[in-house]
Amino acid sequence: MVVVEIPIGPQHPALHEPIMLRVRTEGEDVVEVSVNTGYNHRGIEKLMEKNSWVRGAYIAGRVCGICNAVHMQTYIQGVEKLMGVEPLPRANYIRTVVMELERIHSHMLISAVMAEIVGFDTLFMLIMRDRERVMYLKELVAGSRVHADIHTIGGVKRDIDEVRRDRMLSELKKVEERLKYYKNVYENDYTIAKRLIEVGVISKSDALRMSVVGPTLRGSGIKSDVRFEDPYAAYSEIPFNVVVRDKGDSWTRMMVRLEEALESVNIIRYALEKMPQGPAIPKTIPRSAKPGEVVSRVEAPRGELVYYIVSTGGSNPYRVKIRTPSFLNILNTTSVYLGHRLADVPIIFASYDPCISCTERAVVIDEKTGGRTYMSLRELARVKAL
Amino acid sequence: MNISLAGVRFEEVSPRRFIATVSKHELRKVVEAVVAEDSYLSNITAVDLPRDGKIVLNYVFWSIKLRAAVIVKVPVDKNDPMVPSISDIVGGAVGSEIEVYDLMGVVFQGNRELKRGFLAPEDVVARGIYPLRKDSGV
Known part of the structure; x- marks a missing residue:
């Protein structure tokens, strides 16, 4: 043969x-x-060793275009631990809003791409059209559609006012409505079911053995979500459900993502409504860190994102290791x-x-x-x- | 709070972070005990310490049962960077081990997939250097 x-x-x-x-x-x-x-190996880990703590944040934000805010969050929360800085409470909520918006548009993007791959081009176009609404929301809070760059050591660089908050809340309603519609399409469409169900099954035990993360792991019936298990930013104060499904096939992974996107809408709404008063922009930014090591974890749209940061004191990191979720998943x-x-x-x-x-x-x-x-x-x- | 796995004491250095340093001979035994706590391998971070003549491997696991990161530190001699592979215990270790070999030059004995040029560009591989080592000149 x-x-x-x-x-x-x-x-x-x-x-x-x-x-x-x-x-x-x-x-x-x-x-x-x-x-x-x-x-596409750009030597980013080496680049970070040669740049200061503050510059490293912008390098981290440029690891990935889609999930730039989660990369910045992972890096900055690690650096904050090494510097002994507590982020401002209001800033934590703003960070959470940006990261959840990122999750929604990332999940919408892959739902659109998947629709295109199965030959459902109309669905691709519709999802991409509505994804623009989320990009607009991100622009409202961060000032930019793609690169948020809103994080800074100790807080955020841009506060949110009442006018923009109300506009976001009304726009969110439309996003939620469309997400429910797309979830319904993925659930009931004959073509999608034919192409995705029972394709690429990962069993529960295999998922752990293969060390997969994120929606791929949760689609195989394992309840593991960094936001829930190892809370950061404002997640310990915001109620949300961890979406778990147990069939482990391609369709299940897509359903986990769409349900998660709906859950993200609730998180954003809660964060906008219950945002604590007070400053969000820090007055000074420290420039040097104490010696030490930190494992910083964040739930990126694709799964657990880890930065291992080693400091020997001074103005530069000694070693920064980045492990993206796709590295394990692929x-x-x-x-x-x-x-x-x-x-x-x-x-x-x-x-x-x-x-x-x-x-x-x-x-x-x-x-x-x-x-x-x-x-x-x-x-x-x-x-x-x- | 501290925990003990395979007779090794893991110290809680910060909330939900347990660390222990083990020798390379104990590594496989400890990893087996960590994996039994419903863990997946999150990453292997290699740190070059030229002053001590060592490369320290940090195996970061996330244990779903313990709800904590379990970090196993293994110092290896920089002049003879050999360590037994754990890829037969944790299937997910293959990629991480190739990455560390390619960028730091630590040989994982038993991992048959090890190759140069996995991430490092061709010119760096041709010069025979490991780019993330501090003395690599990159």
């Missing part, structure tokens, strides 16, 4: 993590998947593809919440001689009878 190796990735306009899956197939069945990385789940059809690979991959592309070429491997021939997908389509 001819084994066909199809490289999927690494470049695509929508890719936020350029990565490549080498998929080996026998006919339509996937027999092996390996991951190629390193296309690398540790290659066995899930096995036995599925080639057409399921993009679906399973997208259900972990990265993006994917297909390049023009495929490699045909002759198992007997080990020789390789390169051919385009169009040529490949003509040689079905190999």
Whole structure:
């Protein structure tokens, strides 16, 4: 039997993590998947060692475009611990609002991408249209649609006034309405059910063994959420439900995300209404930290985000280690593809919440001689009878 | 509050953070005990300490049962950076071990997937340096 190796990735306009899956197939069945990385290693950890504590915050915010505020939160809460600074209570609420807005638009983005992959382009367009409302909300609170950059050591850089708060609350109602509608579509649409249900199942025990995190872990029936287990910002004061479902397939992971987005709407509403009075912008920013080590954890939209920060005193960090949730979710789940059809690979991959592309070429491997021939997908389509 | 796993005492250094330093010979035994507490491997952070001639590996686990991060510190000699792999105990360790090997040059004995160029760019690999070491010149 001819084994066909199809490289999927690494470049695509929508890719936020350029990565490549080498998929080996026998006919339509996937027999092996390996991951190629390193296309976008920017040396950020090294860069942070060479820059001051304050500058590091902006570098952290630029690790990822989608979840920039959670990266800043993780870095800054770690630095605050090392500096012995307590963030202002009002600032904690504003940070929470920004991070939850990020969660909503991130979950909407992957729901749109998933709709596009299953061939439901109308749903993709509709979700992306309504996602703009969330970007507008983020602009209202942070002053920018994408990069919030609102965190600073000890607080935030921008307070929120009553006028903007009321505008946000009324806009949130519309977002909630649309999210409920999309949840309903994902729940009841025949095409989505056909493509997603029982595809890429991760059992409860496998989820822990593979060390997956976030909605992927909660979709496999394990109740683990940093906001709940290891509260930061204002989460210890805000009531919310941790969404857990136990089927472990791609559809379940998408449902966890959509339910979580609705839960985020409630969190934002509560935070805006119950925000404590007082200052949110710190008067001075400390420049040096005490020696020590800190493990800083935050629940990013894709799962647990960890910064391990080592300080030897002074104005620069000694070592900053960043572990993003996708690192675990992509690398540790290659066995899930096995036995599925080639057409399921993009679906399973997208259900972990990265993006994917297909390049023009495929490699045909002759198992007997080990020789390789390169051919385009169009040529490949003509040689079905190999 | 302190906890004891596989005969090793973990000290609570801050709320929900338990730390213990173990030798590389004890590592696998301790990891087995940590994993039994419903833990997943969150990351492996390697810290280069050129003055002591050591690289310290920090294995960060999150235990769902204990609701705490369990951090196992393993100092290894920088001139002979070898440590047994835990990838057969925790499947999720494979990627983290390759990353540490690629950027810090610690060899995880038993991990067959170890390779250079996993994250480091080609020119750095060609020069045979480990970019996150303090004396790498990067």
